[in-house]
Amino acid sequence: MAQKNGDHAEARERLDALRKEIAHHDHRYHVLERPEISDAAYDALFRELTDLERRFPDLVTPDSPTQRVGATPSALFVPVQHSERLLSLDNVFDDDELTAWYDRAARGLGRSPPLVCEPKIDGVSVAIVYERGRFVRGATRGDGTVGEDVTANLRTVRGLPMRLHVEGREDTLPEWLEVRGEIYLPIADFERLNAELGDAGRQLFANPRNAAAGSLRQKDPAITAARPLRIFFHGLVHAVGLTFRTHHEMLAHLRTLGLRVHPRSEPQPDLASARAYVARLLADRHALEHEIDGAVIKIDPLDAHTELGTTSKAPRWAVAYKFPAEEQTTRLNDIMVSVGRTGALTPFAMLEPVRVGGVTLQMATLHNPDEIARKGILIGDMVVVRRAGDVIPEVVAPVPSLRTGSERPFVMPDRCPVCGGPIERPEGEAVTRCTSLDCPAQSLERIVHFASRGAMDIEHLGYSTAQALLDKKLVADVGDLFSLTAAQIGTLPGYKARSTQNLLKAIEAARSRPIERLLIGFGIRHVGGTAARKLADAFHAIPALARASAADIAKVEGIGPVIAEAVRAHFDRPGTLEVIEKLRQGGVRLEEDRTRAAGPLTGKTFVITGTLTSMSREAAMKRIDALGGKVTSSVSGRTSYLVVGADPSSKLDKAQKLKLPLLDEAAFLAMLGDADGAPAADAGSAEAAGEVGEGVRPEPETAGA
Ligand SMILES: [Zn+2]
Structure with missing residues (x-):
């Protein structure tokens, strides 16, 4: 088809604009190390340019970014001529494109390479x-x-050997070895670095790669040394005197020289297994200590590299399979504040919608006002947002260089944004709370939490139903849920006979939940599943717990004063006792029989350390439990006996310091036997029983077992 002149002129204009834009971003990225746009956005620009040039080959210019590999070096460091050009890789974005790349290479070679x-x-x-x-x-x-x-700075990189490892003779070392690798900053170190920069009021790095680049290009190697950079090697340029058949054979040799090669570098026999590798790597993406943006797939036999050669920009024998970007740059349109069930005010970002990590993001958490100040975020800023795996989407950092002057700082409201009630921020806490008792935002969150799966597990009772119940004033708190009638539920929007019955059935099922679930459902601060279970074990009745003093609650093992105070504060809140009364009248289980039949070991607490020869630890715990005793995992002043098996741990030292009675295995078996009223073990029980007096050793000095 003949090209119309109009098309051609339009393409020329667009190409010109694209090249200017890409050159601008190249400079920001490579020279200033302050990119304004995400990699994905850059890739999109580059792709558009490449596609357009492919359609209009006569418009390709020598200075087009497609004709170059990267950016110009800055004047800060001495330029180094590479012995061989470092090419970039062509990208593929899905399995079809990977297959197309492989098929092209296989056609060029006349065979299907590993x-x-x-x-x-x-x-x-x-x-x-x-x-x-x-x-x-x-x-x-x-x-x-x-x-x-950057030789001086590279000397500070962990895992970069100053001397290669030689097995045997020095003369096995290559005269000259040039290798390629990737310098990176582990994610944990990146987060630590940004926290330090934020605390110092300095600009944050947008991601670990920028942090690594910025750290490597420091004028002062001491600064580089303070940043725990690491390296993996992945390529060989020259090795005088060494020859290899395949890429993976070469990597294995680098490893023997003491050069770090990524443990996930794996040869794959064919395309199908390479695709499976890519899928596995994508699934494991967040388990690695460093960030990855994809997989590199190379043809393994090195003679194929020579055969296939390179284009002007990239080798034909390797390709980068890019994963969906987890970071994007977008505008922070506003900062809003939400109110949680405990009244906590949480600022969150309203974003210009942006695709990231496979979804369109419009909101991201900002945690608390301190965090906003620490990161230096202003309303109206261009910001880097991140959504990785299951982590809640967050605003990583602003891009101050893109400010127009119209940005404004966020100010925490001085009233609750939902109910207009008073708010307070206790000293030493990062969180501001609405203290109003009838804040509808809190009521809503409390009902939804109460009904959630980990708590009372009331199916069908989510945000929309809870909101409708509050709007119709059918419930004011969770206590009212259990007096709802079918007629009342039937008035809710969207509720028909069937859905009404389903909700009533779900509420009915919740009436007999264990009381620890009820405790979780109350949403008491600091009380999660573990604390709720311990409280239920200790009090086995909500009214008893509601009457207990903070001091009594703190006596429960594993419940510290902070939790005890929070529990006390919950029951002291006006209205809480009324809620409990409503629950009682609504037929909700408030107490349960959690006591076990008293046994001969009732009231005794055991800790076991080391290995017992006559029974497994689990069996020992079951025996103690069956006799009414209790087994805990750590030694404390409340421990009655420490059972000492072979190779005891430091629990023994601790028990000795506390002068606790120790039981060796024989004494322990004897105690079980006495308690059972039957022989403790098949063999030697009489003997063991005879040792009780000696085996129970209240004095630590005599404990030798
Ligand atoms: Zn409020």
Whole structure:
């Protein structure tokens, strides 16, 4: 089809604009290290340019970004000419594109080659030279031809050997070895670094890669040294005197020289297994200590690399399989404040909708006002947002260079944004709370929490139903749920006969939940599943717990004063006792028989350490339990006996310090036997029983077992 002149002129204009824009972002990214747009947005621009140039080949210019590999080096470091150009990789974004790449390579070779796969670390590429086994030089990639000499800073990188490992003789070392690797900052260290920068009021890094690049290009190597950079090697440029058949064989050799090779570098026999590798890596993405933005797939036999060669920009024998971006840049339109069931006011970001991590994001958490100040976020800022795996989407950092002057700071409201009630921020706490007792936001959150699966598990009672119940004033609190009638529920929007019966059935089922679930449902601060179980075990009745003093509650093992105070404060809140009364009248279980029949060991608490020869630890615990005793995992002043098996742990030292009675295995068996009123063990029970007096050793000095 003939091209119309109009198309051509339009394409020329668009190409010009794209090239200018890409050049601008290249400069921001490579030279200033302050990118304004996400990698994905950059990739999209680059793709558009490539596609357009493919359609209009006569419009390709020598200075087009597609004709270059990267960016110009800055003047800060001495330029280094790479012995061989560091190419970038072509990208594929799905299995079909990967297959197309592989088929093209296979056609070129006339055979279907095996592959080798590795994680694509989101870091900084470097070329490293060893002469006779000594590290002599390291350079960044730069524009691919000329990089920057960062030798001094690389010396501070953990895992970068200054001397190669030699097994046996020195002369086995290659005369000259140039390898390529990726410098990265582990995610945990990145987060620590950003927290420190934020505390110091300095600009944060948008992601670990920028942090790694910024750290590597420090004028002062001492600063680089303070940042725990790491390296993985993934390629060989030259090794004088060494030859390899395959890429993975070469990687294995690098490993023997003491160079870190990624443990997830794996040869794959064919395309299908490479695709499976990519799927596995994507699933494990967040289990790695560093960020990855995809997988690199290379053709394994090295002779195939020579055969296939490279394009002007990238090798034909390797490709980057890019994963969906987890970070994007977008505008922070506003900061709103939500109110939780405990009255906590939480600021959150209203974003210009943006695709990230596979979903469209419109909101992201900002945690609390301190966090906003620490990150230096202003309303109206362009911000980097992140959504990774199951983690709640968050605003990572602002992009201050894009400010227009119209941005404004966030101010925490001085009244509850939902009920207009008073708010307070207790000293030493990061969270501000609405203290109003009838704040509808809190009522809603409390009902939804009460009905949630981990608490009373009332199916069909989610946000919309809870909101409707509150709106119609059918309930004011969770106590009212149990007096709801079919006629009342039937007035809710969308409720018909069937759905009404379903909700009533779900409420009925909740009446007999264990009281620990009720305790969870109350949403008392600091009281999760474990504390609720301990409280239920100790009090086995809500009214008894409601009457207990904080001091009494704190006596329960595993319940500290903070939890005890929170429990007391909950029951002291006006209205709480009325709620409990409503629950009682509504037929909700408030007490249960959690006591066991008293046994000979009732009131005794045991801790077991070391290995018992006559029974497993589990069996021992069951025996103690059956006799009414209690087994706990840690030694304290409340421990009655420490049972000491072979190879005891430090629990023994602690028990000795506390001068607790110790039982060796024989004495323990004897005690069980006495308590059982039957022989404790098959063999030697009489003997064991005879040792009770000796085996029970209240004096630590005599404990030898
Ligand atoms: Zn409120």
